[in-house]
Amino acid sequence: MPQYERILITGAAGRLGSELRKALAPLAGRIRLAAREPLGALAAHEEEAVFDLADMDATIAATEGCDAIVHFGGASLESPWQTILDANIRGSYHIYEGARKHGAKRVVYASSVHAIGYHEVEAQIGVDAPVRPDSLYGVSKNFVESLSRLYWDKFGIESVCLRIFSSFPEPADRRMLWSYLSFADCIRLVEASLTAPRVGHTISFGMSDNKVKTVDNRGANHLGFIPQDSSEPFRAAVEARTPVPDPARPSVKYLGGWFCELGHPDDEPKG
Ligand SMILES: NC(=O)c1ccc[n+]([C@@H]2O[C@H](COP(=O)([O-])OP(=O)(O)OC[C@H]3O[C@@H](n4cnc5c(N)ncnc54)[C@H](O)[C@@H]3O)[C@@H](O)[C@H]2O)c1
């Protein structure tokens, strides 16, 4: 018997959503795929819901009949305030309202390293360190981490907020040698978040078993997530094609990397 009746995956057309679409099928009788555009051919166990997360009625309607929600939709980079507000802040509020109104048991949310991006790489923070966003994008992740805390404490909806570091097909730069989360480990982390017997409100970092470890994830041990991959097989190639950066740069000093060197997204470009 699958653990869930129906899982809603938001951002189902995205980089991580399309991986999760394939991987989570065994955990639910049906998978509802939320995307802004139609997805094309669907498998027998799949259904789709096409809407923008900024649309409250449509978002709440899409959660009906779903006992779990894997919320990976929204702006995935620093973006103009209006985009952050509509897609990430309002959109996530709509998801949690849908969960409350339609009785979802658990939400797995794609938070980000950028929720705590201004902590120093050397600080070895745990999951309970104060938030320290490095961008409006990071602030939107803080908002949803806080919203999900309220919906657990007040309404009993469980959440796992995954502070994913860098989940890409392979590490693209030197920072990703410590921040890399392979797609397979990302799937393991979401599976663990959906299947752990009790999660309450949990925050977990998301990175593979890389040689250099910059954070302490013991506060999320109860998820049972054990990463299997590492950036090490990519190290030689990454180091050969990228220069050693100045260690004083904010992009090297802080967990958020290059986000810490971005200006305000609504400023006119200089020059
Ligand atoms: N890949 C990473 O390294 C990484 C790291 C940390 C956090 N995350 C988070 O994981 C999630 C997925 O990231 P990704 O790398 O797959 O990014 P992505 O940009 O490929 O996927 C995001 C998806 O959300 C959809 N989306 C955006 N705005 C929307 C809106 N207003 N309404 C409906 N859908 C909307 C997009 O169409 C896209 O399919 C995001 O929330 C991102 O912030 C990703």
Ligand SMILES: O=C(O)[C@H]1O[C@@H](O)[C@H](O)[C@@H](O)[C@@H]1O
């Ligand atoms: O910091 C990182 O590497 C990643 O952080 C995530 O939140 C972003 O979605 C992704 O685009 C970044 O590359």
